[in-house]
Amino acid sequence: MANRILLDSSGLKVSKPGVDVFSGSPQNLSFDSTYKGIRPFYTLVTSYGGSQPQWISIPYPSPGYRPLMTWQSQTNGITTWDQGANTTTWPIPYVTDTNVFVYQGTPFRYYINLYNLRGY
16 A cells, blocks of 8 residues: 655645655645645747638647646737637637647737646
8 A cells, every 4th residue: 555645844745546655756646735836837929910810729848737828818909818708709729738729810919828737
């Protein structure tokens, strides 16, 4: 049976079932009190001024899971944050485990941050 709980002067760690907390990687912890918070691990800016709207795919260094994505868009000088409800006017960007997809239409710019939710 694996040792799953470690409590010492640095904090509390709990590993996933079947993983030894002493030898498991940070990805194999289900709880880690030494976690330093959410930090962006990838930032990108896209611009498009073409006449034909299109979806574009932007690869990024995958952390092995789907990260949290925040985004800001700018069209004609108007800046919007997390405009998730306005999908009837223009599509919102989305993220997979390996790519960010953005819809580039009229002169448009996205500012996108991907965050590491696991602290490593």
